[in-house]
Amino acid sequence: MSEVLDPPRAAAQAGTPIIELRGISKRFATSLDFAGKLAKKLGAKVREDVVHAVDGVDLQVRKGEVVGLVGESGCGKSTLGRMVAGIMPPSAGTVLWHGRDLKSLSAAEARQAKLRTQMIFQDPYASLNPRLQVQEIVGEAPQVHGLVPRGGLETYVDEQLRRAGLDPALKRRYPHQFSGGQRQRIGIARALAVQPDFLVCDEAVAALDVSIQAQILNLFMKLRRELDLTYLFISHDLGVVEHLSDRVVIMYLGRVVEEAPAEEVFARPNHPYTRALLAEVPRIEARKRAFAGVKGEIPSPLNPPSGCHFHPRCPFAMERCKAERPALREIAPGHRSACHLNDAA
Amino acid sequence: MTPPTLQVRNLRTHFFTRAGVVKAVDDVSFTVDRGKVLGLVGESGSGKSVTGFSILGLVDPPGRIAGGQILFKGQDLAGLSEEAMRQLRGNRIAMIFQDPMMTLNPVLRIDTQMIETVLAHEKVSREEARQRARDALGQVGIPSPEERLRAYPHQFSGGMRQRVAIAIALLHKPDLIVADEPTTALDVTIQGQILAEAQKLCADFGTALIWITHDLSVVAGLADDIAVMYAGKVVEQGPVTQVLDQPLHPYTVGLIGSVPSRNKRGEPLRQIPGMTPSLLNLPAGCAFRARCPRAEARCAEPPPMAEYRPGRHARCIHPYEEAVAA
Numbered sequence: 001m002s003e004v005l006d007p008p009r010a011a012a013q014a015g016t017p018i019i020e021l022r023g024i025s026k027r028f029a030t031s032l033d034f035a036g037k038l039a040k041k042l043g044a045k046v047r048e049d050v051v052h053a054v055d056g057v058d059l060q061v062r063k064g065e066v067v068g069l070v071g072e073s074g075c076g077k078s079t080l081g082r083m084v085a086g087i088m089p090p091s092a093g094t095v096l097w098h099g100r101d102l103k104s105l106s107a108a109e110a111r112q113a114k115l116r117t118q119m120i121f122q123d124p125y126a127s128l129n130p131r132l133q134v135q136e137i138v139g140e141a142p143q144v145h146g147l148v149p150r151g152g153l154e155t156y157v158d159e160q161l162r163r164a165g166l167d168p169a170l171k172r173r174y175p176h177q178f179s180g181g182q183r184q185r186i187g188i189a190r191a192l193a194v195q196p197d198f199l200v201c202d203e204a205v206a207a208l209d210v211s212i213q214a215q216i217l218n219l220f221m222k223l224r225r226e227l228d229l230t231y232l233f234i235s236h237d238l239g240v241v242e243h244l245s246d247r248v249v250i251m252y253l254g255r256v257v258e259e260a261p262a263e264e265v266f267a268r269p270n271h272p273y274t275r276a277l278l279a280e281v282p283r284i285e286a287r288k289r290a291f292a293g294v295k296g297e298i299p300s301p302l303n304p305p306s307g308c309h310f311h312p313r314c315p316f317a318m319e320r321c322k323a324e325r326p327a328l329r330e331i332a333p334g335h336r337s338a339c340h341l342n343d344a345a
Numbered sequence: 346m347t348p349p350t351l352q353v354r355n356l357r358t359h360f361f362t363r364a365g366v367v368k369a370v371d372d373v374s375f376t377v378d379r380g381k382v383l384g385l386v387g388e389s390g391s392g393k394s395v396t397g398f399s400i401l402g403l404v405d406p407p408g409r410i411a412g413g414q415i416l417f418k419g420q421d422l423a424g425l426s427e428e429a430m431r432q433l434r435g436n437r438i439a440m441i442f443q444d445p446m447m448t449l450n451p452v453l454r455i456d457t458q459m460i461e462t463v464l465a466h467e468k469v470s471r472e473e474a475r476q477r478a479r480d481a482l483g484q485v486g487i488p489s490p491e492e493r494l495r496a497y498p499h500q501f502s503g504g505m506r507q508r509v510a511i512a513i514a515l516l517h518k519p520d521l522i523v524a525d526e527p528t529t530a531l532d533v534t535i536q537g538q539i540l541a542e543a544q545k546l547c548a549d550f551g552t553a554l555i556w557i558t559h560d561l562s563v564v565a566g567l568a569d570d571i572a573v574m575y576a577g578k579v580v581e582q583g584p585v586t587q588v589l590d591q592p593l594h595p596y597t598v599g600l601i602g603s604v605p606s607r608n609k610r611g612e613p614l615r616q617i618p619g620m621t622p623s624l625l626n627l628p629a630g631c632a633f634r635a636r637c638p639r640a641e642a643r644c645a646e647p648p649p650m651a652e653y654r655p656g657r658h659a660r661c662i663h664p665y666e667e668a669v670a671a
Contacts, residue, residue, distance in 0.1 A: 072532035179620050209388035214603035214616040243605035280537035282562035284604050287586050289566045291540035297502055
C-alpha cells in the first residue's frame with residue numbers, strides 16, 4: 001500500500017498550497033434585543049456578547065495532503081472548516097486559493113473555487129434533502145453547472161453512485177430509505193459529482209457504527225488515490241485522524257496550539273494540551289487502566305481565559321502564561337507549537 | 346455463598362409491532378459481580394440498550410419481557426410488580442443515560458430534583474437530604490457543590506450535566522448501575538474524567554456496573570468482562586483481555602479489526618462487509634452469516650452458545666482458535 005500512498009506525499013512536499021489561511025478569525029456576536037438596545041441608549045452597561053470562534057489561525061493545505069484538524073467541542077474546528085470550504089466568510093484575515101486571494105477573484109473564478117472545494121457533513125441525514133430522490137441529490141449540481149452534457153446525466157449519476165459504493169439501481173429512492181452508512185455515501189457521491197479536488201470532511205464518520213466507519217474511511221482513502229484528492233479531515237477522534245492524516249493540526253478554544261506531521265505529533269507531542277488529549281484517548285491496547293482526566297472544564301469561548309487559553313487547566317502553567325498569548329513557533333522541522341515552555345527550555 | 350449482584354438468564358425482550366415481532370433481545374445471559382464492570386458492546390440495533398432497559402423494567406409497550414430471568418441478588422425482577430420495581434429503581438438499581446437531560450428536569454433546580462430523589466426512598470429530614478445531595482455532587486467532582494445545587498440544568502455544560510446525572514444515580518449508593526453510552530456525547534478529556542469517576546465508584550462502594558457502549562476502546566480500559574452483542578444475541582463473552590486478544594467469534598474479530606489503531610497507518614482498515622440486518626427479517630441461523638468470511642452451509646442452523654475455553658463463550662460453530670495478530 002505504501003507505494004500507492006507515496007506519490008501524493010511527495011507532491012505534498014513540493015506543491016503550492018491549495019488553500020492558505022492567514023490570520024483568519026471568526027467572531028459571532030449576539031445582537032441586542034429591543035430592550036437591550038433601549039437600555040444601552042439610556043446609558044446602561046450592556047454589551048453584545050462576542051464569541052471568538054476562530055482567533056487568528058494560519059493554516060496551509062498542500063495538494064494531495066490529508067490534514068487532520070483535531071479539537072474538542074467549541075474549539076472552532078467546524079467554523080474553520082466552513083471558512084476553508086468557502087461557505088462562511090471570515091471576520092478578519094485572508095483566504096488564499098491556489099495562491100490568490102479569494103476576495104480578488106472574479107465571479108466566475110469564485111464559482112470555480114467553490115465548486116472545486118466541497119464539504120461532507122457529520123449528519124448525512126440533515127444534509128440531504130428528504131424530498132429529493134438520490135439521483136436528484138447527486139445530479140442537480142453537475143447539471144446546473146453544466147458539467148455533463150444533456151442526456152448524459154443518467155449515466156453520469158450512475159457512475160458517481162457506483163464510485164461511492166452504492167448500487168445505481170437504488171437511485172430513485174429517498175434518503176430515509178437508506179442506512180446511516182449509505183446516506184454518508186450519498187453525501188460523498190454528491191460532493192464528488194462536481195469534480196472537486198479538495199474535500200472538507202466535518203466529523204464525517206462520527207455518527208457511524210464502528211464497522212461502517214471502517215468502510216467509509218476505506219472509501220475516503222480509495223477515492224484519494226483514484227482522484228488525487230486533498231482532504232481537510234475534521235474530527236474529535238484521534239484514532240481516525242492518526243490513521244488517515246499526513247499532518248495534524250490541534251485546536252483549543254479558537255486557536256491552533258500545535259501542528260506537525262502525524263507520526264511526529266503522536267510520537268512526540270509538545271503542547272501540554274496535546275499531551276493531555278493523547279493520554280486520555282481510550283486505546284484498545286490498554287487494559288484496566290486508571291483514567292485520570294485533565295482537570296477542569298473547557299472554558300466558555302464567550303469569556304476565554306487571558307494569555308494562553310489552556311493555562312487554567314495546564315499542570316505546567318507559569319505566571320507568564322496568564323498574561324501573554326504564546327506564538328505558534330517551530331520547534332522541529334515541520335513541527336510547530338504554541339507554548340511558553342518551549343522558550344524556557 | 347451470596348448470589349452475584351446481577352444474573353441475567355436467557356432474557357428475551359420482544360416488541361410486538363404491526364409489522365411483526367422484533368426480537369430486540371433474544372436469549373441473553375450474563376453475570377455481574379459486586380464491584381465488577383461488564384462492558385456490553387454492540388452496534389446500533391444490536392439490542393444492548395434494550396437489555397439495559399429490561400433490567401430496570403423500563404420497556405414500554407409494544408415491547409415486553411417475553412422470557413428469561415433477571416436475578417438481582419437472587420430475586421427475579423422480571424416477575425416483579427410495578428410497585429415493587431419502583432422501590433428498587435433509583436434506590437438499589439440506577440441508570441445513567443447517554444443524554445443527561447433524560448434524567449434531569451429542565452425546569453427544576455438541581456437541589457429540588459436531588460432532594461426529591463433522596464426522599465422518594467428514605468425517611469430523612471429535608472436538611473439531611475440536602476446534605477446528601479451536596480456530598481454526592483462533591484463526590485463526582487463538581488466544584489463548589491453548595492452553589493451548584495441552586496442552579497438549573499441549562500446552566501451546566503454537557504460534561505457537568507452528566508456528572509449531576511451520575512450524582513443522582515449515586516444518591517442511594519446502589520448495588521447496580523446500568524450506564525447506557527454515558528460518555529458518547531462527551532469530549533475526550535471530559536470522558537476521561539467521567540471514566541475515572543466510574544472506576545472510583547466501583548472500587549469505593551462495590552457497585553456493580555454495566556457499561557453499554559459501541560466503543561471497544563473505552564471498554565478495554567474500564568471493564569473486567571465483556572459481552573459482545575449482535576442482532577439481539579450475545580455472540581461472545583469472557584474476560585476483557587481474553588476477548589480482545591483472542592476473540593473467538595468472527596464478528597468480534599471484525600470489530601477489533603475495524604478499530605483504526607489496530608491497523609497500520611494509511612493502509613485500508615479491515616472492514617466488515619455489508620451492514621447490520623434488520624431485526625424484523627433476520628436470516629435463519631447465525632445472523633452474522635451474510636457478513637462472515639467463514640460462513641458455510643452449517644451456519645444456516647442457529648449456532649448454540651458454547652464454552653470454548655474456561656469462561657470463554659461464543660455463539661459460533663467455527664470460532665477462531667488462534668490468537669489474532671494485532
